[in-house]
Amino acid sequence: MHNGNLTYSKEQRKYLTRLLEHYMEKTGADNKENLNDGMRFLDWPSTENTKGVDAGLHAMLIMTLEAGAELCTILKEDTTVKKCLAAVARLRKYVADANGSKQAAALLALSGLMPAEKVNSKVIAVDGVRRFSTFFGYYMLQAKTKAGDYEGGINAIRNYWGPMLQLGATTFWEDFNIDWVPNASRIDELVKPGQIDIHGTYGDYCYKNFRHSLAHDWSSGPTPWLTEHVLGIKALAPGCKIVQIIPQLGDLQFAEGSFPTPYGIIKVKHTRLANGQIKSIIKAPKEIKIVRK
Known part of the structure; x- marks a missing residue:
């Protein structure tokens, strides 16, 4: 839609249709996704919530096949379109429990498996921006939009990405938790006595301490969100x-x-x-x- 490069899309036709066939094979007889040939993963902060990961992957597979059907309609791959939509219809017969995961709940809303208004009020808005994540924060913003909560999206940016700015950020951080903010030193100043070095002290999983990137484009969701909606x-x-x-x-x-x-x-x-x-x-x-x- 942005570049209008149909030639490029046509060049990907064979790869795209084979890839979609592969994903369609991941729809089980029980109408659940069966993406079990690798690590089951949404993002690092959600990894310990296995039920949430299951729900998120199920919703993501629906979104994948629907996007594939749209691309294949443009490419006039009618057989693949029908197969994709048939697989989506099967997957929609099952609605997984997000188990409190804001990441998974956002995907359930965006895929249409759950009403966005319910997801926003019952999961994403609970405790403000706690349990947000830098990568899936974009999808949480999009779910708020689908619920018509534009002001809630703006406030989420203020309250989650805003503290990064207040701590001296000029680029988006790989990981962030608002509980890190109290008594934290700015990243553009030497750490004062009694303050916490937010870069050296915090971080989880593979980005602990100074391995935590403070310039990470996967966290830049507010940029396209503000462009598209504000x-x-x-x-x-x-x-x-x-x-x-x-x-x-x-x-x-x-x-x-x-x-x-x-x-x-x-x-x-x-x-x-x-x-x-x-x-x-x-x-x-x-x-x-x-x-x-």
Whole structure:
């Protein structure tokens, strides 16, 4: 949708269809995923919640096959489309328990296995941003969006990624826990007596202590989320020939940013007026049709 490169997609046709066949074989007779030929994994913070991992992988397989069906529709691989959708229909007969895992719950919401409103209020919003994770935080934000909780998403960014900024971050961290914040030293200053070296002290699993990366792009979920939902920019046609702009400012007074397309940069600024309405200034390349609500 962003680049409109159909030639590249066609070059991947054989690999894509074989890969989807492989994933379809991972649907068991009991309508559960059967991804057992390797480590069962969502992200490190969720590894000890095996029921949560099971639920997340089940939802992820549904999302994978649905995306595969969409790609194969474009590529006119009709047989693979039918097989994918048939496998999805079987998988949807079973709904796993997220077991309190915010990672798994987000995937259950995004796959449509559970109502997003229920997932948001009963799992993701519980205890604020505790038990968030840097990688799956993006999917938690997306689940909040599906529940219509845009302001909750903005607050989650403030309260989870925001403390990293307050501690001197200029890049996204590999791992973060808000319980690390009390009495922690900024990373751009020498550690003062009595303060905690947040980089040298904390971290889990394979990124303990100074092995913990403080520049990790898997944690950058707020960037696309803010672009898509707060700025409201979404490509509706391949190659960004048609772009929708519907801002969701939540409690913000303004938002400003840019979005790269094959035709050049789209620049957007949204400002909340005194009457509550939003004024938008949009500058886009002439080749792009802008659609607004």
